[in-house]
Amino acid sequence: MNIFRLAGDMTHLMSIVVLLLKIHTIKSCAGISLKTQELYAIVFATRYLDLFTVFYSVYNTVMKLIFLGSSFSIVWYMRYHKVVRKTYDKEHDTFRHYLLIVPCFLLALFINYKFTFLEVLWIFSLYLEAIAIVPQLVLLQRTRNVDNLTGNYVFLLGAYRGLYLLNWIYRYLTEGHYQQWITWTAGIVQTAIYGDFFYYYLKSWRNSERLQLPA
Template identity: 75%
Template sequence: MNIFRLAGDMTHLFSVLVLLLKIHTIKSCAGISLKTQELYAIVFATRYLDIFTNYISLYNTIMKLIFLGSSFSIVWYMRRHKIVRRSYDKDQDTFRHYFLMLPCLILALIINEKFTFREVMWTFSLYLEAVAILPQLVLLQRTRNIDNLTGQYVFLLGAYRAFYILNWIYRYFTEEHFVHWITWISGLVQTLLYADFFYYYFQSWKNNVKLELPA
């Protein structure tokens, strides 16, 4: 494992910890899109179908369990926890996220590396992850004023994917025959979706002001 892959994994992990900190400590999910969290739960559920049948390493298994457990826990808190769910802004979080799933599934059935159930589901998870952040970004655009923890959560998610792109570039030049076009293109699309948010995040950090997106 190279430093870029490790940085990506740790940044992804920190993003989850920041969100769980917000939910458990403040008992609030204000500014968080349930639609995005449900999509991430589906992403991990379809990506890690091999968790108990294909052992790679203890590290790999632990990370899979963390992301599976945390994603479904967050969805449960936002839907079922009496205090947390009161802070969920259902009226603003109206992105029809299920409409993202069908195109991703059709694309996975057409464009994949191997036409098997597990491979198609893995490819579907890549396509879905690329666009899963859209409901969250739309919600932030509508609410405009973003608290620190929510801003850090979204920033860390974007940074995780940026580190993975660096990881792929590094592996392309250091490992023979390392080419994964589906993963690369999906990751690039996902990272580009964060571009506008990154710009305003760095502007707020540079000027030491509260993060606020334009209408």
Template identity: 65%
Template sequence: MNAFRFAGDMSHLFSVLLLLLKIYATKSCSGISLRTQELYALVFLTRYLDLFTYVVSVYNTLMKIVFISSSIAIVWCMRFHPVVRRTYDKEQDTFRHYLLVGVSLVLALLFHERFTIREVFWVFSIFLEAVAILPQLILLQRSRNVDNLTSQYVLFLGAYRAFYILNWIYRYVTEDDYSAWIAWIAGVVQTGLYADFFYYYFISWKNNAKLQLPA
């Protein structure tokens, strides 16, 4: 494992910890899209079908368990926790996320290296992860004023994907016959979705002001 992938994993893990901190410390999920969290739960459940059948390393297995369990815990809290669920802004979080699921599934059926259940679901998870942040970004635009923990959560999610792109570039340069074009395309699309958010986050940080997104 190279430094770029490790930094990406840690950014991803930190984003999840920030979100859990926001929910459990404040007993609020205000500004968080349940639809994005449901998409991420589906991403991890379909990507890590080999959790108990194929072990790469203890580190790899632990990360799989952390991301599956944390994503399910977040969805459960937002749906069923007696206090947290009352703070969920259902009226603002209206993006039709099932369309993203459908499109990702069609793409996975069309573009894959081997037509097996595990491979198709893995490719599906790659495509779905690329666009899973869309409901969250749209919710932030609608609410405009974004609290610090929510903005940092999105920031570290974007950083995770940016580090992974550097990881892919590093591996392409240093490894023979390394190719992962499906993940590359999805990663570039995913990073591009964060561009607008990164711009306004940088402006707010530069001016030492609270993040505000344009309507």
């Protein structure tokens, strides 16, 4: 494992810690898209099916369990916790996220590395993760005024994917015959989606202002 992969994993983990901190400490999920969280739960559930069939390392297994457990617990809190669910902004979180699932699955059926059950679901998770943040960004665009924890959460998610791009570049330069064009393409698309948010986040951070997105 290289430094970029490790930094990406830790940044991803930090994004989840920030979100759980908001939910558990403040008892609020205001500004958080349940639609995006449900998509991430599907992403991890379909990506980590090999958890039951292949052992790579203790680190790999622990990280998979953390991402699976945290994603489903976040969805549960937003849907069923009697205090947290009252803060959910259902009025603005109206993106039809289920419309993203079917195209990603169909794409995985036709464009994959190998046509097997686990492989297709793994590729599906890559495609879905690339656009899972869209409902969250749409929600922030509608509410415009973003609190610090929510802004940090989304920024860390984007930073994690950016670090993974550096990881792929590093592996391509140092490992012979390393090519994963589907993974690379999905990662580039995902990082590009964050571009507008990154601009306003860094601008607000530089000016020590509260993050506000344009209408």
